[in-house]
Amino acid sequence: MNSLPSPVLDSLRATTRRRFLQQCGTGMGALALNSLLNDKLFAADRGLPILGQPHFAPKAKNIIYLFQSGGPSHLDLFDPKPELQKRNGQQVPEELVKNIRLAQIGKEAKLLASPYKFAQYGKSGMWLSELMPHLQTIVDDVCFVQGFHSEAFNHDPATIFMNTGAQLAGRPGMGSWFSYGLGSENKDLPAFVVLMTGVGQPLTNAAWGSGFLPTMHQGVTLRSQGDPVLFVSNPPGLGSQRRRQSLDTLKDLNQLRYDTLQDPEIQTRIASYELAYRMQTSVPEVMDISKETPKTQETYGTTPGRASFANNCLLARRLVERGVRFVQLYHRGWDHHGGPDGNLVFDLKQRCAETDQPAVALIKDLKERGLLDETLVLWGGEFGRTPMMQGALKPDQIGRDHHPHGYTIWMAGGGIKPGTVYGRTDEFGFYAVENKVHVHDLHATILHLFGLDHLRLTYRFQGRDFRLTDVHGEVMKGILA
């Protein structure tokens, strides 16, 4: 088949085979490369496609990011403020709002006390509201970051900021950086997977796109209806055996073409089609939660076949078990401005009921399986909510506006110090004032847990070395185990 026998070509071929083995084989070791292949060995393109190894010894291998879209109220869930109880209904002190822009309310807005009861839990004495009864039981496994802050005060830029480190669309999503920096541990599944539930603010692929990184690093959305991955199913009437026959034909013909042209890109094409064939089995297998035990289903609160955050939490465990690097769950509907459209009474309770149990079940499950040490679980939204009430509304339809200046996120596992409460906001829950953690710091810290130096994980684009942390970010040593 080889019209040009030559030692150089043979060695090139050997290299090719070796590279494929590294990519598609066991996926272990320093060169565990991205499953969505094409390391550009054959494609002329910019930069290195995958770095493939950490800068130093990592603590964590996988991450599950439970993104709560809309902006959950830290003041009604995690951060009780006696001052708000005391000054309920009074105008917000002028100095607090002097230098900021607000999304929807005015600067004369009134302070709002939380209607919920709080109590302390765990060795850290973390205060939690009555809306999170399950979370109360695992406080000793969790690190609450209470001095968290961001910059953007509208959903779209804030969501993109949390996920890409920039407010404008066009930068790679966090998971894309992980895919680029570390590759995947699984040959048949993408390195970065996105699952969505709930109804609320629109989500855009700007949050999980690959930006200027090669598209092989983009988040692959696993859909709960229809094809989990677009086009992974063959059409009706075309079974797996028939697909195999067509791929065999394709391979033979492509090989004949290769023999004529010797273009190595043809070999990559053959390998891509083979990997696609394997995905046709591996993707539906991982998505099928019906084979989990009834006890597991009950603990998570899942209903196979009906999309829910609970189902996705269970899927997240199945995905990290199979070596998917970055699993991101989006749950929408946390935008509680007040009124019937979304308020802190009915809607907030609903969201907590949907998410509290499965998120906690996930952490317990990971722990029981010995996976929590190497899996970082992160819970949080694009911002918190204002200490001020929005609108003059009925007591059962109160709400709060967007608030990036100080709020709470929490993390567990993956090298994070368990049982910690880190940082705090001021007496109004307005500004982060102690052990502040900025979005860029969070990104730097997470990269650090994965053995990546946020200053060195760069990609050259349009003349500049870009980082997830832009030109900022500090590793938060205080929350490392």
Place this chain on the structure above:
Amino acid sequence: MRALTSFASPRRQNPVARLLPLLAALTLVPAAALAAPDFAKEIEPLLVKRCSECHGPDKQKADLRLDTRAAALKPAKSGRAALVPGNAEASELLQRITSTDPDEVMPPKGEKLTAAEVATLRQWISAGAVWPEGEALKHWAFQKVTRPEPPPVTQPQAVVRNEVDRFILARLSPEQLTQQPEADRTTLIRRATLDLTGLPPTWAEVEAFVNDPAPNAYELLVDRLLASPHYGEHMARGWLDLARYADSNGYQVDLARSIWPYREWVINAFNRNQPFDQFTIDQLAGDLVPNPTLEQKIATGFNRNTKVNDEGGGDAEEYRTKAVKDRVATLGTAWLGLTLACAECHTHKYDPITHEDYYRLYAFFNNSTDAGNYSVGPNVEVPKPDLSQTEGFVRARLEQARKELANAEAKLAAEQAKWEKSVAKKGDVWRVLNLKNANSTGGSGYTNLADGSLLGTGVNPIYDTISVEADTDLTGITAVLLEVLPDPSLPKNGPGRWGASGNFILDEFAFAAAPKSGPVPANTNLFFAGATADWEQQYYRAEHAVDRNPKTGWAIGPKFGERHFLIAHLQEPAGFKGGSKLSFKFEHYHGNSHCIGRFRLSVTTEKDLAALWPVSADVRAAVAAVPASRTPEQTKLIAATQRASSATLRGLEGKLFRLEQKQKQLAAQKFTSLVMQERGEPKPRDTYIHLRGDFLTPGKAVTAGVPAAFPALAVNEPGNRLALARWLVDPANPLTARVTVNRFWERCFGTGLVKTSEDFGRQGEAPSHPELLDWLASEFIRTGWDVKAMQKLLLTSATYRQNAATDAKRLEKDFYNRLLARGPRFRMDGEMIRDHALAVSGLLNPKLGGPSVYPVQVPNLWKEIGFLRPEIGMDEWPVSEGPDLYRRGLYTFWRRVCTYPTFATFDAPSREVCVARRPRTNTPLQALAALNDPTLLEAARVFAQRILTEGGPDDAARVEFAFRTCLGRTPTKEEAKRLLAYVRQQQSSFSRDAKSAAELVNVGSADRSASLDERKLAAWMMLANVLFNLDEALTKG
């Protein structure tokens, strides 16, 4: 030969290999024995990256500045100098980067410099710390374009067809590489046709070219292709990536906008070969030329392709300034090959663009009237485009539907007796339930009315989940009847509660049953097998209420204010002996009070699905009477009920209704396009430097102007966009012509002469053939910016016409084919892959221009990311019908937050910002899309029909026909044999599996002759699918 090796071998991509020269520096070789590091390549980037944040132009901690040699030689606050040329150990810089004292070591943040980096710096200082000043201004791309003499040819056997070849050959010689022979004619015509039109040649075209005896047959071919209207489409597609053209606003809700006339303008501009200088002026300043034409105004849409915010509460000025910045960045990438955006926050670290320069360019674009939030203007009205194809399709479908309706009505009369008998026999199959314990999560009240219905009162919730209960003694319940009823207390008489229309959207309808007494099973939920309704709004079908997908639902628009009903039938019969407690749930997620206002529920045990249509007591009474004794009202009532209960008639009426709506909408439509418009104020809007890029922190005021490092604006020009555009296309501008010809080169050769076609600055890659680049640029200017002439020059070179085959030597010396010792060969873009399959199958609709279309897309993609607010829009991909399904990819509606999936998979950008070149990846997701995208499957099916009708008398002839139609060449014996074996295998297996064959060929709405055997068709469809997925079919080469 330094520049050469930088791209010659893939091993340069290996991180270890890249470090080799640096590792070598660590060994014991005396420093002087090694060449001094290159300041621009190795030292300056290191200083910028690791030092300049604190010791650069913007900040000088400890009084140390490391961006000029003079500054670095001066003693800093410590009294010591960072640099002592020739003495590395005495240089404070080296001391600090190697220090082990945590308080001393630099940089203070992040990782230490690596041993290799330290070694490079040490070596550089030891060699005298050579620091060429003013490098930025001396950079090659900022020098005037020259016209180098094409070099002499030293390879006597080489073919030289024009100057391009002489430059290329001169570069091959030192590498001991030679030209490949010319590709055969079949390859040439496919390559040239794909490059100039984006479409494959037909077999007739291939044959004509192969047999053309004219000595200049190839030149004639190129001329023919340049004259094709599809040339403009193909060229436009590349430009639209730069222009960031899209049909949506780009942020969050990402609403639709109308700017397709701009796309059409670009297509036309290429087709009429508008000189590139005029092309530039029209797009940047078409509104500012004297007496602008409508076309020139439309052309300014280029700069209205910026994103606009649709989210409530956004700061309008913030979004307006973002759009202005995007215009500056786009100007930089598209014309200048400069990363201007780097100077948004601070002076550019490598190129001669100061922070102030950036805002002087910004000022050119800062005087237009468009806004940052909800901006729908300014725009211009444009004449109605040619929609005759769509109109004709709708008209034909209407006629067809009316005929079918007439036929069905005739049949109805014949079936009346049978229907009446069935009604009489069955009686009333429904039992109305006595509803109780109504609860609304949104806080609405519910009142029981005398007819058994419930009426929503009080709070009208935005979202709501209503639950209600009822008891029954029935067992074997097979279906539920949900009647939604009008009521004067509801908005517009109901039956829903949305104020604007009385609509509702029932997203999910759930049903559970528990025994009245005794143990309750763990799961009481019951599942529906399906649903029908008397009326369905387009896209909001009855089955959506029971599909367990909360994002899809049933609605009744525009038939508001009247009774409708939905029948949902169960998968398994329900009901417990001894009585059951039934509970129902109505889930409404769509917001804006799209909730049901008044409803009634009934259940039945009837097993015959056809008998479930509710028939009122009046109708039953009328049916009971002998026909002769019926009143005229009774006769009418019977006819109307029978008619309504016919699924066929309902389907046809629904179809007619939608087609009529579509026809009305087509007739009434107005067409506009977004344009640039200057404010009418006497004085332009003030422009300030944004400190650190923050629009809220204004610095010094500036006026419009160009960076000082470049030729000045023409005197006597007002400082507006027109002056800027003229400056760009002034022959003295060193960048525009180079950047533009480089992109033309990139289009047909795969990689630009400057690989970083978006960055000609000092951080970009140096050109592989600098003299050729200059020669082409000067030629472009000399010919009056003649775009078609430039395409012809490139495509008629011997370089372009080479065979694409490679071999060990070529791969070893020039892996990426930058030196062109073989013809270009690379994967096509996603749009081309679609167009290719459509063209080969004969499905392609070659119509030019017009508004965007909606080819088949996987259902619900927009719902998955969207707001679920149909009244806001962008909730539903309004899939096209008929000929609009088969338009070229470039006409596909481009939504930024949800790029058409198959295009995105093949590396199409989201078009949020200007993109100069798409990456070219090769991934399994692409394989899945190429194999299973429904449009590509439909094209395979239609291609199979073509093969069976046109392909010849036997399978061997058909294989050959299929192969050459798809790939433009005759298959080799081996290829033909393999394909024949495959299609025989498929025929044999489908002949035993008619069901699979029927399923497979049932894809898409394109016509299919009933006379074709489905099993045969399926086998050939599989063959077509294989052909479409061949590397050769996905590749231009």
